[in-house]
Amino acid sequence: MSVIESVKxxxxxxxxxxxxxxxxxxxxxxxxxxxxxxxxxxxxxEVDFAKTGCSLDVLCTAEQILDVAHALxxxxxxIESIAGVDWPKEDQIEVVYTFSHFQDSDVRxxxxxxxPRSEPKVPTISKVFSGADWHERETYxxxxxxxTDHPNLIRILLPEDADFYPLRxxxxx
Amino acid sequence: MTLxxxxxxxxxxxxxxGPQHPATHGVLRVKLTMDGEYIVKAEPVLGYIHRMHEKLxxxxxxxxxxxxxxxxxYLHALAFNHGYALAVEKAAGIEVPxxxxxxxxxxxxxxxxxxxxxxxxxFLLDLGGFTPLLYAFDDREQIIxxxxxxxxxxxxxxxxxxxxxxxxxxxxxITGTRxxxxxxxxxxxxxYHDLVTHNIILIKRIKDIGFIxxxxxxxxxxxxxxxxxxxxxxxxxxxxxxxVYQEFDFDVPVYSECDSMARYMVRMDxxxxxxxxxxxxxxxxxxxxxxxxxxxxxxxxxxGYHYSAVETARGSLGHMLVCNGDKNPYKLKLRSPTFSNxxxxxxxxxxxxxxxALAFMGSLDLVIPEIDR
Amino acid sequence: MESExxxxxxxxxxxxxxxxxxxxxxxxxxxxxxxxxxAIEMMCTGGSRYDISRFGAEVFRPSPRQSxxxxxxxxxxKKLELAVKTLxxxxxxxxxxxxxxxxxxxxxxxxxxxxxxxxxxxxxxxPVDVYIPGCPPRPEALLEGIMTLEEKITGTRRWPRV
Amino acid sequence: MSGYWNDILVGSKSLVTxxxxxxxxxxxxxxxxxxxxxxPEMTPLFRGHVELIANEETGAPNCIVCMACQxxxxxxxxxxxxxxxxxxxxxxxxxxQLDFTKxxxxxxxxxxxxxNALQFSKEYNLCSFNKDDFIIDLVxxxxxxx
Numbered sequence: 096m097s098v099i100e101s102v103k104x105x106x107x108x109x110x111x112x113x114x115x116x117x118x119x120x121x122x123x124x125x126x127x128x129x130x131x132x133x134x135x136x137x138x139x140x141e142v143d144f145a146k147t148g149c150s151l152d153v154l155c156t157a158e159q160i161l162d163v164a165h166a167l168x169x170x171x172x173x174i175e176s177i178a179g180v181d182w183p184k185e186d187q188i189e190v191v192y193t194f195s196h197f198q199d200s201d202v203r204x205x206x207x208x209x210x211p212r213s214e215p216k217v218p219t220i221s222k223v224f225s226g227a228d229w230h231e232r233e234t235y236x237x238x239x240x241x242x243t244d245h246p247n248l249i250r251i252l253l254p255e256d257a258d259f260y261p262l263r264x265x266x267x268x
Numbered sequence: 269m270t271l272x273x274x275x276x277x278x279x280x281x282x283x284x285x286g287p288q289h290p291a292t293h294g295v296l297r298v299k300l301t302m303d304g305e306y307i308v309k310a311e312p313v314l315g316y317i318h319r320m321h322e323k324l325x326x327x328x329x330x331x332x333x334x335x336x337x338x339x340x341x342y343l344h345a346l347a348f349n350h351g352y353a354l355a356v357e358k359a360a361g362i363e364v365p366x367x368x369x370x371x372x373x374x375x376x377x378x379x380x381x382x383x384x385x386x387x388x389x390x391f392l393l394d395l396g397g398f399t400p401l402l403y404a405f406d407d408r409e410q411i412i413x414x415x416x417x418x419x420x421x422x423x424x425x426x427x428x429x430x431x432x433x434x435x436x437x438x439x440x441x442i443t444g445t446r447x448x449x450x451x452x453x454x455x456x457x458x459x460y461h462d463l464v465t466h467n468i469i470l471i472k473r474i475k476d477i478g479f480i481x482x483x484x485x486x487x488x489x490x491x492x493x494x495x496x497x498x499x500x501x502x503x504x505x506x507x508x509x510x511x512v513y514q515e516f517d518f519d520v521p522v523y524s525e526c527d528s529m530a531r532y533m534v535r536m537d538x539x540x541x542x543x544x545x546x547x548x549x550x551x552x553x554x555x556x557x558x559x560x561x562x563x564x565x566x567x568x569x570x571x572g573y574h575y576s577a578v579e580t581a582r583g584s585l586g587h588m589l590v591c592n593g594d595k596n597p598y599k600l601k602l603r604s605p606t607f608s609n610x611x612x613x614x615x616x617x618x619x620x621x622x623x624x625a626l627a628f629m630g631s632l633d634l635v636i637p638e639i640d641r
Numbered sequence: 642m643e644s645e646x647x648x649x650x651x652x653x654x655x656x657x658x659x660x661x662x663x664x665x666x667x668x669x670x671x672x673x674x675x676x677x678x679x680a681i682e683m684m685c686t687g688g689s690r691y692d693i694s695r696f697g698a699e700v701f702r703p704s705p706r707q708s709x710x711x712x713x714x715x716x717x718x719k720k721l722e723l724a725v726k727t728l729x730x731x732x733x734x735x736x737x738x739x740x741x742x743x744x745x746x747x748x749x750x751x752x753x754x755x756x757x758x759x760x761x762x763x764x765x766x767x768p769v770d771v772y773i774p775g776c777p778p779r780p781e782a783l784l785e786g787i788m789t790l791e792e793k794i795t796g797t798r799r800w801p802r803v
Numbered sequence: 804m805s806g807y808w809n810d811i812l813v814g815s816k817s818l819v820t821x822x823x824x825x826x827x828x829x830x831x832x833x834x835x836x837x838x839x840x841x842x843p844e845m846t847p848l849f850r851g852h853v854e855l856i857a858n859e860e861t862g863a864p865n866c867i868v869c870m871a872c873q874x875x876x877x878x879x880x881x882x883x884x885x886x887x888x889x890x891x892x893x894x895x896x897x898x899x900q901l902d903f904t905k906x907x908x909x910x911x912x913x914x915x916x917x918x919n920a921l922q923f924s925k926e927y928n929l930c931s932f933n934k935d936d937f938i939i940d941l942v943x944x945x946x947x948x949x
Contacts (some may be wrong), residue, residue: 771930772904
């Protein structure tokens with residue numbers, strides 16, 4: 096079994112694969128109609144590696160992320176990054192995790208989850224992937240996403256006394 | 269690493285290394301809890317050169333972010349140029365002419381050598397050797413001269429464009445590069461290996477220091493020479509070939525000693541491999557345009573998430589681009605390699621001697637603006 | 642910014658002061674404080690091609706106590722602000738500051754309306770004597786900056802003007 | 804104990820090798836550029852700050868105040884103004900102010916220009932006591948050159 100298949104099997108145990116297709120190239124239509132489809136098509140699906148740079152796109156909930164992380168850890172993937180994306184129109188903050196594999200090429204798993212903007216709380220995965228520690232601190236720093244149970248959730252790049260989350264779309268100095 | 273038995277944790281003190289310190293390569297601060305000469309806890313403090321690149325990416329249009337990419341990792345600026353160009357080209361579906369891809373590879377690899385030479389000089393400066401800096405800068409200036417001829421700047425290049433490169437290379441550049449390859453090949457064994465690599469002081473300073481296991485690399489997501497020095501055969505150029513890297517025959521140097529010497533050797537071998545790539549690219553260089561014909565003036569890629577990875581001198585650089593059909597990126601996340609590489613510093617430096625910890629830090633090849641972005 | 646006329650002591654000895662300033666001008670000890678991209682050009686200036694030691698300024702000192710010129714080579718941000726200021730204060734008089742590169746002059750490319758973290762120029766923190774623009778400036782420009790500073794200290798220029 | 808003597812032996816060998824290499828370098832040509840005496844030649848593509856190109860016939864700037872450079876600039880360095888004179892088809896430039904202290908020398912402005920009105924100057928060693936010297940009035944600069 097190739098790496099990508101076993102990764103798929105591991106993820107399937109946590110997040111079922113869905114058939115909902117995100118419109119591949121909705122250029123020009125504006126984001127008003129799109130986000131609904133993006134938000135609600137929960138589940139994992141395969142995407143074109145050549146086009147998006149990822150082989151699996153997993154949309155999960157905040158509660159599932161720890162299980163997903165355990166599943167990916169079991170498959171020997173490593174953490175590449177954690178990023179936040181602010182969607183003020185939907186009043187949500189998205190956290191995007193990317194994982195990749197050292198040996199097998201073309202294995203990149205993008206895990207996305209959305210939390211409400213007013214109370215962004217996500218369980219930490221720094222106990223599974225130690226490298227997630229700093230990435231989570233960075234996401235907290237920029238977006239104010241609170242990673243519960245994080246051992247040391249303080250600002251990492253901005254001064255410690257900063258009282259704003261600069262990468263939120265509505266922030267303007 | 270476990271602490272030596274004689275260490276008593278009740279007599280510790282805090283030592284601040286940086287932000288201004290000759291061995292930190294910029295403005296990194298490490299808060300060290302020391303027990304005598306031994307480190308009990310090391311905690312890097314970042315953010316001293318955070319320059320809001322991700323915010324600026326959202327503020328300007330796609331081409332307007334291009335100069336910023338060079339200012340993150342100024343040592344391997346062209347790889348950052350390349351990564352960003354690839355990410356946007358992927359999102360907007362722009363085809364790049366073959367000649368442009370070859371030119372990109374040649375310049376990126378030249379820049380990689382320059383970056384490794386500078387690392388080499390600075391690393392030895394950390395260890396107390398000043399002379400190698402003069403030799404390395406002599407060679408590095410040759411590369412800068414070549415790159416300045418085609419890009420117009422010495423350090424912070426803004427050379428790549430979406431759909432090609434800014435300027436075609438000329439015959440003088442090609443002959444100059446060939447001369448440089450011969451020159452560096454002839455200097456490499458004597459100047460670099462005899463003078464430094466086989467020097468007993470260097471070996472004593474960095475052998476068996478800074479042990480990073482394969483598992484640690486995976487947990488922290490360390491890539492590049494740090495991972496390759498720990499026996500992981502991972503190079504984005506091989507694993508997920510981008511640009512025209514699949515056309516070239518080159519090896520990925522892997523050492524499984526896991527110590528600072530292994531990382532040193534990986535970088536020294538990479539210089540040779542880069543020379544090989546440049547040589548092949550110059551031989552195969554096709555004719556044709558260096559800019560794609562149909563590049564829209566204002567780019568508006570549709571909604572989507574795009575991840576693109578390139579291999580910089582320090583590891584795998586990722587651009588995660590979220591587009592929403594606007595003329596500016598909705599979100600650009602930069603996965604900088606040294607950010608992950610440095611995050612294992614705290615765990616590895618525990619129990620080390622202070623002097624060894626500095627040698628270990630040098631072997632990670634840190635570029636602070638890239639960590640802080 | 643007429644800081645060259647600040648008397649270094651209460652009792653002035655005209656000829657001795659001239660001699661002292663000649664000595665100072667030809668042995669400027671910069672502080673090793675590379676912040677960002679410009680620091681690499683500063684290293685290049687110290688390297689074999691440009692050789693800053695022809696002007697007696699090659700002794701890069703890591704300690705502010707031993708240096709008399711601070712080359713601010715790079716971006717200063719809000720977190721670093723205090724550290725830079727402390728370093729400046731720790732330098733013994735007489736001291737000079739060279740702002741190298743656009744970031745140190747005015748914040749450079751980061752002086753935009755979204756700027757939330759970059760200090761817009763080193764002269765917001767302490768007086769700057771010589772400004773060298775560029776992004777980054779060429780090593781020749783830094784050498785020119787050192788010569789200009791020498792001119793400021795001694796009042797005459799020893800080197801040909803190009 | 805043998806390790807001790809071995810170290811000394813290998814150490815002296817390293818030392819001799821190093822000294823040999825350094826000694827050989829003494830007789831190599833000097834690489835240092837004697838800057839204030841030798842003036843370096845800038846490559847044709849060298850990017851200094853931008854400057855206006857004068858029309859070969861009239862000597863007036865080629866610029867027609869289309870504002871493309873101002874829009875392309877990532878860091879708002881360029882402020883320009885123009886007016887439409889009586890009896891002339893194109894707008895003529897009245898003010899072109901470059902704030903060089905914000906410039907990142909990316910060259911977007913020169914690329915954006917479709918009218919061959921901007922070029923990079925070859926000034927590589929600017930420096931001054933006053934930072935306002937780098938807010939350059941390019942129209943005046945062009946007049947001074949003519």
